[in-house]
Every structure is written in structure tokens, then in C-alpha cells.
Amino acid sequence: MQPRSTDEFGPPPRTAPERRALAQAEASLDAAARRLRLPAAALAAARLGTAAALRALDAAHGGGYYAVSEAATRDPDAAQAAFAGDELVIDVQTHYVASARATEPPARAILDFIRSVAPQRWADLRDAGALSLAEYLRCVFVESETALAVLSSAPGEGERNILTNAEIAATRELVDRLGGGGRLLHHAIVHPNLPGELDAMARLRERHRPDGWKVYTLYGDGVEGRGFRLDDEQTGVPFLERSRALGVRVVCAHKGFSSLARTGSPDDVGPAAAAFPDLELLIYHAGYEAPRGEAEEEGPFVPGPMPRGTDRLVASLAAVGLPPGANVWAELGSTWQCLVRRPREAAHVLGKLLLAVGEDRVLWGTDSIWYGSPQPLIDAFRAFRIPDELRERHGYPELTPAIKRKILGENAARVYGIDLPRLRERARDDELAWVRAALAAQRGRGGQRV
Numbered sequence: 001m002q003p004r005s006t007d008e009f010g011p012p013p014r015t016a017p018e019r020r021a022l023a024q025a026e027a028s029l030d031a032a033a034r035r036l037r038l039p040a041a042a043l044a045a046a047r048l049g050t051a052a053a054l055r056a057l058d059a060a061h062g063g064g065y066y067a068v069s070e071a072a073t074r075d076p077d078a079a080q081a082a083f084a085g086d087e088l089v090i091d092v093q094t095h096y097v098a099s100a101r102a103t104e105p106p107a108r109a110i111l112d113f114i115r116s117v118a119p120q121r122w123a124d125l126r127d128a129g130a131l132s133l134a135e136y137l138r139c140v141f142v143e144s145e146t147a148l149a150v151l152s153s154a155p156g157e158g159e160r161n162i163l164t165n166a167e168i169a170a171t172r173e174l175v176d177r178l179g180g181g182g183r184l185l186h187h188a189i190v191h192p193n194l195p196g197e198l199d200a201m202a203r204l205r206e207r208h209r210p211d212g213w214k215v216y217t218l219y220g221d222g223v224e225g226r227g228f229r230l231d232d233e234q235t236g237v238p239f240l241e242r243s244r245a246l247g248v249r250v251v252c253a254h255k256g257f258s259s260l261a262r263t264g265s266p267d268d269v270g271p272a273a274a275a276f277p278d279l280e281l282l283i284y285h286a287g288y289e290a291p292r293g294e295a296e297e298e299g300p301f302v303p304g305p306m307p308r309g310t311d312r313l314v315a316s317l318a319a320v321g322l323p324p325g326a327n328v329w330a331e332l333g334s335t336w337q338c339l340v341r342r343p344r345e346a347a348h349v350l351g352k353l354l355l356a357v358g359e360d361r362v363l364w365g366t367d368s369i370w371y372g373s374p375q376p377l378i379d380a381f382r383a384f385r386i387p388d389e390l391r392e393r394h395g396y397p398e399l400t401p402a403i404k405r406k407i408l409g410e411n412a413a414r415v416y417g418i419d420l421p422r423l424r425e426r427a428r429d430d431e432l433a434w435v436r437a438a439l440a441a442q443r444g445r446g447g448q449r450v
Contacts, residue, residue: 001018001022012291012341013291013292018057020056021056021060021341024055024059025049025053025055026040028056029049029052031074032074036076046076046079047072047076047080047082047379048072048074048075048076050083050380051069051073051078054066054380055068055072055073057343058343061342061344064387064388065346065384065385066343066383066385068383083378083379087409088405088410089144089145089364090147090408090416090418091365091368092252092282092416093152093333093365094140094365094369095136095151095153095162095368095369096162098162100159131370137438137439138435139372141432142432142435144373144378147423147427148409148423150185150186150187151163151171151185152186152187152252153168153187154189155189155254156189165188165210168208169208169210172184174438174441179437180430180434180435182423183430183434185211185416186211187212187213187214188204188205188208188210188212189213189215190213191215191219192228192235192238192239193220194220201242211250212416213243213251214253215253215254217230217263217268218254218263218264230253230269230271231268231271231275244278249278251281252282252284253281255269255284255285255313257288257289257290258289260289266287267315269281269287269313269316269328270317270320273317273320273328277326279327280327280329281329282331282415283313283328285332286332286335287312287313288310288338288339289308291338291342297344297345298352299345300351301315303318310352313328313353314352314353317356323358324356324358329357329362329411330357330362331365332362332366333365334370336381337371337377340377343384347390347396348390348394350384351397352396354399355395359397359403362407362411363411363415364408364412381408386399
């Protein structure tokens with residue numbers, strides 16, 4: 001229920017339904033705390049708190065969105081049962097901040113956002129330790145059901161970034177070497193619009209063996225026109241051609257959360273995907289833009305000259321006749337974080353994406369570690385429904401358990417070539433000793449410091 005944020009967008013303002021839901025959730029937690037003789041803050045951070053928040057949000061928006069029993073708001077065991085699931089969760093968008101740049105921009109900007117939007121959670125936050133590798137491992141692998149994560153980074157050349165490509169690859173190597181093999185994949189960040197970056201791609205591939213490229217087409221937008229489009233002949237097309245030539249078929253592009261920057265729109269995705277059918281274009285944030293006011297909610301897709309939000313992605317695919325199940329994937333990192341508190345908008349966004357890219361092409365991502373443990377987001381997604389009324393009116397598919405399993409992990413396994421039975425076995429039998437070893441290495445007692 002906290003209006004959290006990152007360096008990519010400001011905290012969305014609370015709507016009237018959210019304010020009503022917050023009051024109801026707080027009252028529910030206070031009652032449960034008195035009954036159980038436990039601190040309300042402790043319950044709020046547990047699954048009982050998630051249940052109270054989701055039931056309150058559901059009621060404030062008219063019902064039919066979150067299937068959570070009333071008992072789950074009173075009884076911790078009932079809350080545990082309400083959100084239990086056996087899906088393999090693969091989070092394709094995760095981050096942390098290298099300790100060497102904990103006090104440098106953009107890490108400082110991220111910290112300032114977290115302090116301002118979640119003061120209670122981060123009251124004792126003095127430095128970027130809360131965004132370190134130690135916290136990353138704790139939040140993602142210890143405090144959530146994430147079986148496998150993909151480590152990425154923000155835009156920025158070299159050590160101007162929160163993680164360099166060498167540090168991203170070193171983290172993967174560290175986790176693999178210490179016993180967490182198969183639990184972490186990684187990207188390499190490329191800025192194709194900057195001098196020398198295209199030529200450096202071959203060295204990046206050979207040195208770091210990334211599972212995919214990550215690009216920010218809006219990087220440099222407004223600064224001498226350096227932003228680029230995936231389909232422009234000067235930058236985007238040569239970049240995709242180089243990706244093809246190097247045999248890296250997964251290209252992840254940040255689209256959305258751009259403050260409507262010219263090159264932050266996904267309107268170039270359709271033409272690029274059609275021109276490069278042998279590449280897989282993973283569209284991070286699915287083109288969603290953070291709401292700036294109470295009325296700024298996405299509704300059903302309506303064709304028109306100026307689509308916004310995820311409608312821009314839908315329109316781009318439709319314009320080139322790209323069908324569901326093609327080579328475009330819609331990722332939900334930070335998008336779902338914003339949508340949880342706006343369930344009617346969530347139903348429209350998920351419904352539109354399922355129609356446009358198909359149930360096999362929506363990917364689970366959280367943008368963790370910016371929001372702490374991703375487990376509440378996983379639980380909320382498990383409980384979410386698209387109401388019958390919206391499905392009948394707009395043709396949205398039912399969000400079945402089978403589709404949720406695909407979104408939470410099976411789709412990512414397909415695009416990244418992950419052996420699901422082997423991953424399930426590793427996640428089930430993992431005693432997390434490698435996490436303790438990685439923390440020791442991160443603190444300088446062995447291995448490469450990252």
C-alpha cells in the first residue's frame with residue numbers, strides 16, 4: 001500500500017479508492033494485532049498484511065479482482081494457505097547497487113526515492129547497504145519463492161552505472177561457483193547510440209557470455225538527440241543486425257516509465273520485430289507509464305492517433321500484423337507494482353497484453369530489489385482475477401491457474417532455454433548455503449568483490 005517508486009518514475013498519487021482501502025486495511029490489521037497480541041507492523045509485513053490490503057483494495061474497487069478469504073486477514077495460517085502455490089517463479093528483471101558506487105549517482109538518486117516514498121520501511125537507511133548484493137540475495141532468494149532471477153542494470157556507461165557489465169557477470173560467476181548454479185542469469189547493458197558500443201558487443205559476448213542484451217532506447221533522449229528507435233536505420237537496425245550476427249537472440253528493451261520521452265515509446269517494437277523474426281524482443285515494463293493523477297488509468301484498447309501506455313505496444317504490433325505468440329514478449333517489472341493498487345486498470349492492462357502478445361509471451365518481472373522482497377507481488381498476482389464483466393465486454397481471457405503458471409515462470413523458461421524440471425529440483429533441495437558463502441565473498445573475505 002506504500003506509494004513506492006524508483007529512479008524511473010515518481011510515486012503515483014493515492015486515489016480515493018486507495019485511501020479508503022488503506023484505512024480499511026489498517027483497521028483490519030489493528031484488530032488482528034489485538035486479537036493475536038502481536039505488533040500490527042509485524043502483521044503488515046507478513047502474508048496476513050497482504051491479505052488485509054488486497055481485500056481492502058478489492059472492496060474499494062467494487063469487488064471481483066482479488067480472491068482472498070476473510071479468514072486470511074485474521075489468521076496467519078489461513079493467510080499462508082491463501083497464497084500458497086507451487087509455480088516455479090522466474091523473475092526476469094532484478095537489480096542491486098555495487099558497493100563501490102553506493103554513494104554515487106545514480107545510486108544516490110534511487111536511495112532518495114526510497115527514503116521519500118517508504119520512510120517507515122527505510123527509517124534506518126543510512127547508505128546503499130539496503131540495495132547491496134547482500135540485501136539482493138536476502139530479498140530475492142531467501143524472502144521470496146523466486147527460483148531463478150535475471151540480473152540486469154540501469155543505463156550508464158562504465159562505472160557511471162549502478163553495476164558495470166563486468167560486475168553483473170562476476171555476480172553470476174560468484175553465485176554459480178559457490179553452489180547456486182542455475183539460479184541466476186544475466187544481461188549485458190549496451191548503448192548502441194554511443195560511439196564504440198556496437199563494436200564492443202563482440203568483446204562483451206566473448207568476455208561475459210550474457211543471456212541477453214539490455215538496451216534503453218531513451219538514454220540520451222533530449223541530449224543532442226542521442227535517444228534511438230529499434231527500427232531506425234542509423235542505430236536500431238545496426239544494433240539488431242549485430243545481435244543476430246553474434247548469436248545473441250534475446251534483446252531486452254526498456255519501454256515505458258519514460259515520462260513520455262520521445263524514444264521511450266514502444267511504437268517502434270512492431271516494425272523491429274517484423275524485420276527481425278529470428279530475434280526475441282522482450283519489452284520491459286510493456287510500455288506502461290506510471291500514473292500521475294487519479295483519472296490516469298488505462299482502459300480497454302481503443303484504436304486512435306495517440307495511444308498511451310501499453311496501448312502503444314498493442315497498436316505497434318497491430319500496425320504490422322504481428323499476431324499473438326510471435327517474437328514480442330511483454331514484461332511486468334514495476335508495471336505490476338503500480339497496478340496492484342489499481343485493480344481495474346490491472347485487469348485492462350493484463351487483458352490487453354494477453355490478447356496482443358498471447359498467454360505464452362507475458363513475462364514475470366518485479367524490478368526487485370527496489371521494492372524489497374518481491375513475495376507480496378507474487379502473492380497478489382496469484383490472488384488476482386479479471387472480473388467476468390470485463391472479460392465479457394472486452395473479450396479478455398480468464399486468468400486461469402495455467403496462464404498464471406506460464407506468466408510466473410514457464411514463459412521465461414521458454415525464451416531463456418531453462419530446464420524447468422532441473423530448476424524445480426535445484427530450488428526444492430537448495431539449502432541456500434551458497435547465499436551465505438556469497439555474502440562472505442561480497443564482504444571481502446574471498447572471491448571477487450561485487
